Amino acid sequence: MEQLIDTLKSQIITTLNLEDMSIDDIDTDAPLFGEDGLGLDSIDILELIVLLERNYGIRLANPAEGKEVFKSIRTLAQYVEKNRKK
Amino acid sequence: MPDIVITGYGIVSAIGNDAQSVLDSLRAKRTGIGKMQYLTSTHKELPVGEVKLSNQEMKDMLGVPQDRVLSRTTLLGAIAARQALEHSGLQLTESTRRVAFISGTTVGGMDITEHYFEQMQRDDQALPLFAQHDSGASTIESARLAGLHDAQTTTISTACSSALNAIILASEMLKNDEADVVIAGGAEALSLFHLNGFNTLMILDKEQCRPFDATRAGLNLGEGAAYLVLEREQDAQERGADIHAYVSGYANACDAYHQTASSDDGQGAYLSMSAAIARAGLSPKDIQYINAHGTGTPNNDASESQALRRIFGENMPPVSSTKSYTGHTTSASGSIETVISLLAMEHNFIPASLAWHTQADDVITPTQGVEGVTLDHVLCNSFGFGGNDSSLIISAHASHAEEPRRTDIQSIVAAESIIDDPEQLKQSRKWISPMEARRMGKLLKSAIITSLEALEQAGIQSPDAIVTATRYGMLDVSVRFLNDMSQNGEEQLSPTLFMQSTHNTISSAIAIRTHCHGYNITYSHGTQSMEWALRDARRLIQTGQAKTVLVGLHDQGTPEVCDMLRRMKAEPLPELYSHVIVLKADDSQ
Numbered sequence: 102m103e104q105l106i107d108t109l110k111s112q113i114i115t116t117l118n119l120e121d122m123s124i125d126d127i128d129t130d131a132p133l134f135g136e137d138g139l140g141l142d143s144i145d146i147l148e149l150i151v152l153l154e155r156n157y158g159i160r161l162a163n164p165a166e167g168k169e170v171f172k173s174i175r176t177l178a179q180y181v182e183k184n185r186k187k
Numbered sequence: 188m189p190d191i192v193i194t195g196y197g198i199v200s201a202i203g204n205d206a207q208s209v210l211d212s213l214r215a216k217r218t219g220i221g222k223m224q225y226l227t228s229t230h231k232e233l234p235v236g237e238v239k240l241s242n243q244e245m246k247d248m249l250g251v252p253q254d255r256v257l258s259r260t261t262l263l264g265a266i267a268a269r270q271a272l273e274h275s276g277l278q279l280t281e282s283t284r285r286v287a288f289i290s291g292t293t294v295g296g297m298d299i300t301e302h303y304f305e306q307m308q309r310d311d312q313a314l315p316l317f318a319q320h321d322s323g324a325s326t327i328e329s330a331r332l333a334g335l336h337d338a339q340t341t342t343i344s345t346a347c348s349s350a351l352n353a354i355i356l357a358s359e360m361l362k363n364d365e366a367d368v369v370i371a372g373g374a375e376a377l378s379l380f381h382l383n384g385f386n387t388l389m390i391l392d393k394e395q396c397r398p399f400d401a402t403r404a405g406l407n408l409g410e411g412a413a414y415l416v417l418e419r420e421q422d423a424q425e426r427g428a429d430i431h432a433y434v435s436g437y438a439n440a441c442d443a444y445h446q447t448a449s450s451d452d453g454q455g456a457y458l459s460m461s462a463a464i465a466r467a468g469l470s471p472k473d474i475q476y477i478n479a480h481g482t483g484t485p486n487n488d489a490s491e492s493q494a495l496r497r498i499f500g501e502n503m504p505p506v507s508s509t510k511s512y513t514g515h516t517t518s519a520s521g522s523i524e525t526v527i528s529l530l531a532m533e534h535n536f537i538p539a540s541l542a543w544h545t546q547a548d549d550v551i552t553p554t555q556g557v558e559g560v561t562l563d564h565v566l567c568n569s570f571g572f573g574g575n576d577s578s579l580i581i582s583a584h585a586s587h588a589e590e591p592r593r594t595d596i597q598s599i600v601a602a603e604s605i606i607d608d609p610e611q612l613k614q615s616r617k618w619i620s621p622m623e624a625r626r627m628g629k630l631l632k633s634a635i636i637t638s639l640e641a642l643e644q645a646g647i648q649s650p651d652a653i654v655t656a657t658r659y660g661m662l663d664v665s666v667r668f669l670n671d672m673s674q675n676g677e678e679q680l681s682p683t684l685f686m687q688s689t690h691n692t693i694s695s696a697i698a699i700r701t702h703c704h705g706y707n708i709t710y711s712h713g714t715q716s717m718e719w720a721l722r723d724a725r726r727l728i729q730t731g732q733a734k735t736v737l738v739g740l741h742d743q744g745t746p747e748v749c750d751m752l753r754r755m756k757a758e759p760l761p762e763l764y765s766h767v768i769v770l771k772a773d774d775s776q
Contacts, residue, residue: 144682
């Protein structure tokens with residue numbers, strides 16, 4: 102799980118082009134969206150949906166579903182572990 | 188000020204290839220949205236509003252040899268422009284009048300580029316097709332095919348409000364005596380590029396779109412073209428032309444909220460509608476029908492409804508979205524829906540909003556159609572990505588409202604800033620946070636830095652208006668999206684690349700950053716883009732409509748495109764170029 106968490110962090114940094122950020126800067130339990138956490142928005146959700154499909158073969162049909170999955174890096178890692186097809 | 192009149196119009200859309208057939212479809216409540224026939228996409232599950240003509244058929248209609256490769260946008264535009272001229276009864280060959288052709292488009296020749304992009308890069312035979320890529324090239328070719336050989340031409344690219352902004356510019360040029368006849372509107376063909384782009388944003392409905400319905404789940408893309416012939420009332424009367432309607436009010440505002448989403452309170456829409464009503468000398472109760480932007484996405488319809496409620500309150504006139512017939516014809520929608528509104532006015536009916544079944548609290552209830560009404564004033568909304576929101580009012584009679592307007596204010600340059608070397612972006616941290624930078628290509632960074640620097644020099648926080656010029660827009664993201672499509676097909680594409688690819692991204696990003704809700708426009712007319720932008724900025728100041736205007740030319744080259752232009756011996760593109768000028772009214776007069 103810890104390894105998946107780090108992989109996801111580095112994939113998010115690359116996909117979202119978070120210049121100057123390293124995996125240590127992202128708190129595993131902090132919210133990804135909204136001003137209290139990383140500060141991502143609806144377009145980032147769409148990018149993360151593409152990331153899940155490309156790297157893990159997971160298809161999320163609607164962005165609203167994504168909101169729960171993308172609460173934090175930990176919820177995302179749990180979801181990926183359960184649903185990954187590759 | 189002279190009154191501006193509409194003396195002709197032409198339209199080609201999913202519900203008909205001319206005004207009469209569009210009228211018949213509207214009255215029969217017959218949608219043109221259906222299964223994809225002409226676009227060769229793998230996304231057959233997505234319904235579209237295609238024009239029921241192949242490129243071959245359109246070439247035949249226009250007398251163009253079949254072996255000539257022409258953009259579908261150009262063909263659609265030429266057909267609608269020809270119809271408009273014919274309808275107006277203008278004899279251009281004998282006329283000494285100054286004619287202008289203003290077209291709104293964003294896709295331009297992308298349908299050709301996406302098909303031949305790889306070939307163009309290695310094959311000299313396919314190479315000349317790239318000359319049709321940019322929006323301006325498509326406008327110029329449509330004008331030629333419509334017989335407008337001596338007209339001055341320009342192209343506006345504010346995404347889905349482009350055509351409405353073309354009509355606004357036409358009215359301004361006529362009032363300012365810069366032309367005697369203006370043919371204005373827009374054209375847009377379906378392309379794989381924007382079908383897939385909208386799909387990455389997850390806002391395309393797999394069913395027929397249901398604007399303002401509780402179950403609405405997105406839009407259906409459409410295509411088409413429509414143009415109006417506009418003149419000053421007196422000129423039209425002197426040549427004995429039929430006057431179909433008056434352009435009585437219009438406004439362009441910016442939501443300045445988000446690149447692809449509308450604000451919850453619909454501020455941009457509220458500003459454009461209320462300013463258009465005020466300019467027409469009317470009050471909300473005078474509006475008898477509203478042709479809404481109404482795309483069918485949850486966000487647009489809620490935001491637009493909020494703005495409508497803020498203006499009309501309990502006295503909401505009938506509202507419909509005719510995108511339920513035509514699909515969302517993006518850059519052409521402003522003129523297509525103005526022509527639909529003209530047909531409604533001339534034939535005494537209000538078009539229904541199709542496919543509406545279930546009421547919802549967050550949106551207005553659209554009309555199911557009304558027959559036998561007299562319409563004096565109709566409001567037409569057209570909103571684009573980046574919050575480029577415009578509204579137009581057409582009226583059956585002259586208002587003769589005395590519009591207070593100056594014509595003599597000089598502009599002076601208050602500040603200037605240039606970036607012409609990517610090295611200069613190293614200073615970006617001063618102006619752009621890492622979170623903002625994540626979605627900014629080099630050109631957007633240089634545009635933001637030069638704009639903020641120039642505004643700071645001029646001592647201005649937020650300008651009254653932002654006018655932007657660009658030949659190709661953010662070419663690096665468009666090229667990456669094209670390469671992704673050719674390498675990986677039509678799946679797993681990046682929404683971030685698509686949302687930056689419209690030409691108006693730069694102008695709206697500056698508006699968002701400077702909280703500028705004022706006039707916001709983007710010209711994309713080849714190497715003449717900046718000339719038109721400066722002309723617009725000076726007109727705004729000259730007529731007292733703005734005191735400070737931020738004008739910028741922003742372009743960039745990618746290795747692929749620079750190489751193609753070099754092989755074509757065309758005007759080269761710099762690697763990166765941003766030139767911003769802050770103009771302000773000369774107070775010393």
